[in-house]
Amino acid sequence: MTDTNLGPHEPSHVTPPSMDNPTAGDAISPLGNSTSSTTSRKRSHVIPANTHHRGASEPVDAAALTQALNGVEGEAKSRERTPVGSPSRKRQRIYGDRFIPNREGRDLQASFSLIPDIPSPATPSRPKKRAPHGELHFQKTEEANRTFSTLLRQEVFDGTVPQPTPPHLSPDAAFSPTSHSTTINDPSRTRTPPFNQTSTSLAPASLTPSTPHKNMFTYMSPQHHRNGSSRLTPHGTPGSRRSQRGPNMDPTSDLYSTSPIHFDSQRLLLSPKKTPRAVPKVPFKVLDAPDLADDFYLNLVDWGSSNNLGVGLGSCVFMWNSGTGKVTKLCDLQDDTVTSVSWIQRGSHVSIGTSKGLVQIWDAERCRRLRTMTGHSARVGALAWNDHILSSGSRDRSILHRDVRQPDQWLRKLTGHKQEVCGLRWNAEDGQLASGGNDNQLMVWDKLNANPLWKLTEHTAAVKAIAWSPHQHHLLASGGGTADRRIKFWNTQTGICVNEIDTGSQVCNLAWSKNSNELVSTHGFSQNQIVVWKYPSMTQVASLTGHTYRVLYLAMSPDGQTVVTGAGDETLRFWKCFNKRERTGIGGEGMGSRLEQWSTIR
Numbered sequence: 001m002t003d004t005n006l007g008p009h010e011p012s013h014v015t016p017p018s019m020d021n022p023t024a025g026d027a028i029s030p031l032g033n034s035t036s037s038t039t040s041r042k043r044s045h046v047i048p049a050n051t052h053h054r055g056a057s058e059p060v061d062a063a064a065l066t067q068a069l070n071g072v073e074g075e076a077k078s079r080e081r082t083p084v085g086s087p088s089r090k091r092q093r094i095y096g097d098r099f100i101p102n103r104e105g106r107d108l109q110a111s112f113s114l115i116p117d118i119p120s121p122a123t124p125s126r127p128k129k130r131a132p133h134g135e136l137h138f139q140k141t142e143e144a145n146r147t148f149s150t151l152l153r154q155e156v157f158d159g160t161v162p163q164p165t166p167p168h169l170s171p172d173a174a175f176s177p178t179s180h181s182t183t184i185n186d187p188s189r190t191r192t193p194p195f196n197q198t199s200t201s202l203a204p205a206s207l208t209p210s211t212p213h214k215n216m217f218t219y220m221s222p223q224h225h226r227n228g229s230s231r232l233t234p235h236g237t238p239g240s241r242r243s244q245r246g247p248n249m250d251p252t253s254d255l256y257s258t259s260p261i262h263f264d265s266q267r268l269l270l271s272p273k274k275t276p277r278a279v280p281k282v283p284f285k286v287l288d289a290p291d292l293a294d295d296f297y298l299n300l301v302d303w304g305s306s307n308n309l310g311v312g313l314g315s316c317v318f319m320w321n322s323g324t325g326k327v328t329k330l331c332d333l334q335d336d337t338v339t340s341v342s343w344i345q346r347g348s349h350v351s352i353g354t355s356k357g358l359v360q361i362w363d364a365e366r367c368r369r370l371r372t373m374t375g376h377s378a379r380v381g382a383l384a385w386n387d388h389i390l391s392s393g394s395r396d397r398s399i400l401h402r403d404v405r406q407p408d409q410w411l412r413k414l415t416g417h418k419q420e421v422c423g424l425r426w427n428a429e430d431g432q433l434a435s436g437g438n439d440n441q442l443m444v445w446d447k448l449n450a451n452p453l454w455k456l457t458e459h460t461a462a463v464k465a466i467a468w469s470p471h472q473h474h475l476l477a478s479g480g481g482t483a484d485r486r487i488k489f490w491n492t493q494t495g496i497c498v499n500e501i502d503t504g505s506q507v508c509n510l511a512w513s514k515n516s517n518e519l520v521s522t523h524g525f526s527q528n529q530i531v532v533w534k535y536p537s538m539t540q541v542a543s544l545t546g547h548t549y550r551v552l553y554l555a556m557s558p559d560g561q562t563v564v565t566g567a568g569d570e571t572l573r574f575w576k577c578f579n580k581r582e583r584t585g586i587g588g589e590g591m592g593s594r595l596e597q598w599s600t601i602r
Contacts, residue, residue, distance in 0.1 A: 139276035139541075151265050279532060279542035283573035287320065289313060294549055294568025296464065296481070296508065296524070297381045297395075297422040297438065301553035301566045302350075304343030308364060309555065309564060310350055311572065312338030317352055319364060322557065330367055331360075342383035345428070351390055353380030359392050361404060375400045375410045384424035384433070389448075391433060393421030399435055401448055416443050416452050427468040427476075432492055434476055436463030442478050444492050454495040460484045467510040469535075471517050479507025482525055487533075501538045503531070508552050514560030515581040522565055524550030530565055532577050546573055 248255055252263045259266055291314040293300060300312035309320040310330070315337055317330040333354060340353035348364045357376035362369050378395035385391075389411075390402045399414040399421055416435075423436030432453070433445040442456040442463045461481030469475035474492040487507060489499040506524035513519060518541060520532050528551055530544040549568030556563050561580060566572050 143273065143276070147268070151261070151268060154265055154268070155261055277541065277579065279544070280576050281542075281544060283544075283546060283575050285574040287572040287574075289566060289570050289572050292553075292566055292568065292570045292572075294552065296462070296550070296552060297420055299340045299342070299382055299422075299553070300338065301555045301564065301572070302341050302343050303555040303557055303564065304348070304350065304364070305346055305558050306343075306348050306364070307558055308343075308348075309572075310341045310343060310364075311566070312341045312352070314338070317341060317350075317362075328367070330362060330364060331369065339379045339381050340383045342385060344385045345387065351383050351385070351392075353383055353392060355379040357394060357396070359383070359390070359402070361390075371404075373402055373409050375402075375413075378420075381420065381422050382424040382435075384426045386426040386428055386431075386433070389426075391424055391426065393424045393435060393437075395420040397421065397437070399424070399433075399445075412448050412450060414445060414450060414452075416455070417441060422462060423464040423466040425466040425468055427492075430473060430492070432468075432474075434466050434468070434478070434492075436466050436478060438462045440480070440484075442466070442490075444476070444490075444495075454490075454492065456490060456495065456497075458488065458497060459486070461506075465507045465510040465521065467512050467519065469512050469519075470514060471512070477510050477512070477519060479503075479510050479521060482506040487521060487538075489535075499536060499538065501533075505529070506550065508550060509554035511554055511556050511563065513578045514556070515578050518578065520554070520556075520563055520577055522551035522554045524552070528567065530563070530575065530577075542577070544575055544577075547571070 254262060257263065257266075261269075289311060292311070293314075298312075301309070303309050307322045309322065311318050311320070315333040317338055319328045319330050320326070321328070330350070331352070336358070337355040338352055339355050340351075342351050344350070349370070350362050350364050352360045352362065354360070357374065357378055357380060359373045359376075359380055360369055361371050361373075376392065376394040376396055376398070380392050380394050382393035383390065388403060388405050390404055391399060392402065393399050397415065397417045397419060399417075400410040401412040401414070402408075402410045414435075417437035417439055418441075419438035421435055421437050423434075425434050426432075427434070431447045433447075435443045435445065437443075440457065440459050440461055440463065442459060443452040444454040444456070446453040456478075459478065459480040461484035463478055463480060465477075465479030465487075467477045469477065475498075476490045476492050477487060478490065479487045482505075485505055485507065486500055486502050487510070488497050490496070491498050503521065503523060505527055507521055508524050509522040511520050517535050518532060519535060520530060522530050527545065528547045528549060530551060532541040532544075533539070534541050547565065547567040547569055551565050551567050553566035554563060559580070561576060561578050562574055563577050564572055564574050
């Protein structure tokens with residue numbers, strides 16, 4: 001780079017060209033820069049040939065000088081112009097596929113929309129709002145979808161399309177022949193398919209909805225609609241019709257409505273909605289339980305009516321009082337291990353099963369052992385009370401009924417299972433005993449009979465989880481192990497499975513809510529969760545996690561609001577799963593009574 005490119009210079013002296021020396025100074029540079037002859041010829045203005053060299057003393061021809069200066073100015077202007085082959089300096093408009101070009105000028109709104117949303121460095125970026133999720137949001141969404149579907153069907157078809165009712169939501173559908181009947185309110189509309197009482201090949205009416213008439217949106221006067229006339233013509237004498245009907249005095253009539261929907265739909269939208277119940281996701285209390293066995297076939301946790309929680313830890317049994325929080329050591333078996341714990345329904349007596357096949361009865365208030373009963377040759381993993389009858393299930397595949405008022409060791413022996421008995425539950429109201437074993441069988445025994453009433457073999461894994469419904473007679477729930485993963489519901493009057501659901505994991509325990517028609521289940525592999533179900537729809541109300549091992553133990557508080565779970569991670573976790581019982585007086589849904597306030601002495 002030469003010095004001529006660093007800045008502006010003074011213009012050089014203009015010397016007229018000479019014909020005798022054509023190669024020297026034959027071009028005039030307007031910027032005063034020394035350039036090559038080739039470049040100078042391209043950029044210079046050549047003086048006409050008739051111009052002669054004059055000396056410094058000769059006068060200058062004014063016309064020739066003016067012509068030369070005009071040529072220099074034209075040269076400068078021509079250089080500023082862009083050559084024909086070079087690209088234009090004017091910025092071309094590029095149109096994308098995101099907006100339509102505007103011929104009147106630049107589309108500012110579209111240009112603003114295409115600006116990338118890049119925050120400035122001075123403005124901190126706000127985190128995006130996470131979409132709501134969880135069971136509560138799911139329940140609200142389902143309720144909104146149901147309301148919208150009902151409203152849309154009512155507005156479009158005016159109740160002429162039947163509503164399909166799921167079988168599991170109609171417990172009496174099998175006994176009611178008219179539960180699936182279809183009612184057509186408008187006699188002017190035809191029925192499709194034609195009604196045939198003798199046809200038995202068609203599906204139920206709720207599963208075959210009728211098709212509305214093609215004149216669905218044809219105008220019909222209220223008088224004709226009320227009289228049931230099939231004529232859909234709105235024509236006639238207005239005066240005569242007005243005199244026949246008179247003024248419409250119904251304030252709920254669509255004539256006076258300012259809403260685009262019918263009055264029935266407005267009432268549906270304005271009706272109070274039941275708020276979904278929110279279940280806390282974390283336990284409100286966690287207790288350490290060292291040496292809590294991780295054994296699927298044991299039952300080491302139970303909550304008594306005196307509000308004491310009994311837990312078997314190794315060779316000891318501890319009691320935790322829910323009211324005071326006090327922990328008491330009930331017993332310590334020196335040369336034995338605790339395998340099951342069960343409280344009597346009413347009172348302070350607790351039964352303890354041991355690995356040596358013994359059954360001990362203790363008075364929890366005095367921490368004193370009352371008696372020890374024998375009869376089993378292997379560990380006792382399951383215990384169940386029915387008033388003064390204590391039943392025990394053992395690894396020796398037998399079940400023993402014991403009357404604690406009599407001195408005999410056992411009253412009756414039941415032999416039906418082929419492997420260890422790991423689940424026992426009495427239904428005190430119906431007098432039935434349900435037993436589950438490692439042989440994948442669920443058996444129902446009537447009172448103290450030696451032969452089972454039902455042998456239910458539909459489970460494909462060990463049956464430990466057993467629970468009787470406190471809200472419906474003869475309804476039994478059972479859950480299978482890892483290879484089964486299903487919860488089944490049985491009618492013990494007929495021996496038929498009325499409902500079932502695949503939970504996706506091992507079912508370890510089941511318990512019905514005392515206050516609502518719900519139940520809670522605990523699971524093992526692989527999520528170790530606690531699930532609250534709504535019966536009979538079997539929709540999940542909540543799914544609780546926190547245990548790192550299989551949730552093998554489950555017990556419910558006397559008031560029915562809290563459940564406690566135990567696992568092999570040696571912790572006891574307390575969950576608030578259910579609400580208080582609704583008391584609506586005599587005969588109400590909450591099973592309350594005006595005399596219940598006098599049921600407690602102190």
